[in-house]
Amino acid sequence: MSHTDISRRRFLSTAGWSAAGLGASGLIAASAAESGEDDSRRSEAVHKTEVLVCGGGPAGMAAATVAARQGRKVLLVERYGRLGGMAVQAMVGPLMGSVTSPFVDEVLHRIGGRRFDNERLDLQYASIVDEAGASLWLHSWAAQVMMDGGAVAGARLLTKQGMIQVDAQVVVDATGDGDLACAAGAAFEQGRPGDGLMQPMSIMYRLAGVAGEGALYCGSEQEARKIKLPAGTWEQIVERGMEAGELAPTIGVVRLYRANRPGESVVNATQINQVDGTNVQDLTRAEMEGRRQAYQVLEFVRRHAPGYEKAYIAAMPAVVGVRETRRILGTAYLTRDDCISGRKWPDAVVRDARFPIDIHNPAGSGQAEGDGTQGTAAAVKPYDIPYGCLVPRNIDGLLIAGRCISGSHDAHASYRVQCIAMAIGAAAGAAAATAVEQGVPPRAVNVARVQRLLAS
Numbered sequence: 001m002s003h004t005d006i007s008r009r010r011f012l013s014t015a016g017w018s019a020a021g022l023g024a025s026g027l028i029a030a031s032a033a034e035s036g037e038d039d040s041r042r043s044e045a046v047h048k049t050e051v052l053v054c055g056g057g058p059a060g061m062a063a064a065t066v067a068a069r070q071g072r073k074v075l076l077v078e079r080y081g082r083l084g085g086m087a088v089q090a091m092v093g094p095l096m097g098s099v100t101s102p103f104v105d106e107v108l109h110r111i112g113g114r115r116f117d118n119e120r121l122d123l124q125y126a127s128i129v130d131e132a133g134a135s136l137w138l139h140s141w142a143a144q145v146m147m148d149g150g151a152v153a154g155a156r157l158l159t160k161q162g163m164i165q166v167d168a169q170v171v172v173d174a175t176g177d178g179d180l181a182c183a184a185g186a187a188f189e190q191g192r193p194g195d196g197l198m199q200p201m202s203i204m205y206r207l208a209g210v211a212g213e214g215a216l217y218c219g220s221e222q223e224a225r226k227i228k229l230p231a232g233t234w235e236q237i238v239e240r241g242m243e244a245g246e247l248a249p250t251i252g253v254v255r256l257y258r259a260n261r262p263g264e265s266v267v268n269a270t271q272i273n274q275v276d277g278t279n280v281q282d283l284t285r286a287e288m289e290g291r292r293q294a295y296q297v298l299e300f301v302r303r304h305a306p307g308y309e310k311a312y313i314a315a316m317p318a319v320v321g322v323r324e325t326r327r328i329l330g331t332a333y334l335t336r337d338d339c340i341s342g343r344k345w346p347d348a349v350v351r352d353a354r355f356p357i358d359i360h361n362p363a364g365s366g367q368a369e370g371d372g373t374q375g376t377a378a379a380v381k382p383y384d385i386p387y388g389c390l391v392p393r394n395i396d397g398l399l400i401a402g403r404c405i406s407g408s409h410d411a412h413a414s415y416r417v418q419c420i421a422m423a424i425g426a427a428a429g430a431a432a433a434t435a436v437e438q439g440v441p442p443r444a445v446n447v448a449r450v451q452r453l454l455a456s
């Protein structure tokens with residue numbers, strides 16, 4: 001039995017997918033069945049690379065770039081048609097969070113700062129990846145892992161050409177959802193302790209036709225309490241809208257951000273609770289409900305927000321924004337206390353991460369309680385992320401990058417933002433390059449060398 005056969009079976013069982021849930025690869029299986037072939041052998045060119053990075057968000061872009069800059073042969077694959085992850089696909093932004101990272105500083109400089117242009121970010125990231133010498137394949141969905149004993153040895157990509165097999169010495173899972181780690185059988189957590197609920201999903205979108213001066217802007221729940229209009233505070237107006245059925249009961253706060261272009265603003269208000277971003281039916285419900293809420297919010301701001309009387313939707317995201325899914329358990333685990341106390345680690349690969357514990361309420365409306373008051377997020381001190389958070393406990397050949405690293409629900413609510421995710425990706429890229437260079441599994445790399453690479 002080949003590794004392909006083993007990994008295929010293993011993937012199906014560990015990911016908990018039924019054959020009916022395979023979607024497009026089910027099509028391949030069907031045509032193979034007609035021809036009497038086994039689809040796992042019908043593949044596919046076999047490509048070889050040293051480092052395979054799956055997922056083209058900030059973490060994957062960083063991992064591919066940093067590994068390629070070390071002279072490694074790197075392939076970055078992304079399931080959709082654009083790099084950038086949530087920022088491009090779900091129109092989220094600006095880039096938040098701080099870290100001490102020359103790589104993140106360089107990227108921020110190159111993309112024009114934290115308030116990037118989400119129509120261009122994909123091309124800006126692609127230039128960075130390309131200049132480093134990494135190859136990029138878009139429209140390539142990492143669908144199965146190749147196993148060699150207890151180690152990941154590559155992945156099979158679902159493409160319009162069918163399945164393409166990529167053999168790699170090290171695979172970096174930067175899918176946000178830990179898809180490859182999960183498929184390989186890595187242990188993971190999902191949701192908060194107790195009820196397992198995750199942060200809600202949201203459709204963020206852009207309005208145009210907003211009056212220039214005097215238009216209402218609101219960045220947070222706290223700001224909503226301070227904004228006073230003739231009919232009350234913005235918070236009270238939104239609450240009344242929820243009571244009257246003008247807004248969905250999960251909305252809580254209608255944030256209206258200034259957009260980069262005059263006459264436009266970005267809406268962060270819709271909230272779909274109790275959905276799992278690794279469940280296709282939940283994703284479908286979230287897309288539908290989120291987009292319906294977006295139009296409700298449009299009608300609401302036209303009626304109640306100064307400057308929005310003639311507003312209209314200028315752009316909707318390609319996909320719903322997913323904040324939280326799997327957290328792959330590593331040889332280290334970051335907790336809320338680690339973030340709040342600003343814990344330092346000798347094997348730190350991300351330094352001085354800063355962003356509040358920002359939990360959008362998984363069960364009710366608006367923001368979850370942070371420091372005891374609804375709508376506040378608990379503050380952190382600059383904390384480190386140790387290398388072990390990127391190394392799955394029970395699987396070799398694999399590194400985790402971005403929001404799916406090892407940590408608690410609360411810690412994730414801080415390190416999930418893009419600048420920190422990017423710094424984690426840079427660390428994964430440096431570690432992957434070091435593992436290839438030293439001919440050792442990722443868990444055995446010399447972390448001091450990884451730290452040196454990241455500091456330069």
Ligand SMILES: Cc1cc2nc3c(=O)[nH]c(=O)nc-3n(C[C@H](O)[C@H](O)[C@H](O)COP(=O)(O)OP(=O)(O)OC[C@H]3O[C@@H](n4cnc5c(N)ncnc54)[C@H](O)[C@@H]3O)c2cc1C
Pocket residue numbers: 054055056057058059060077078079080083084085086087090092093094095096097140141142143174175176177179201202203204320321322323401402403404416417418419421
């Ligand atoms: C509504 C919302 C608002 C947010 N607001 C902000 C904000 O204002 N500022 C901020 O900094 N952060 C914000 N965030 C958080 C932030 O966007 C993400 O946590 C961050 O993008 C994580 O980066 P990542 O690289 O780990 O994952 P992602 O950005 O999710 O990127 C993962 C990439 O992997 C690809 N992928 C997934 N599975 C596969 C697969 N099997 N094969 C191939 N490719 C795959 C995806 O298409 C995607 O491109 C927000 C998130 C949401 C949902």
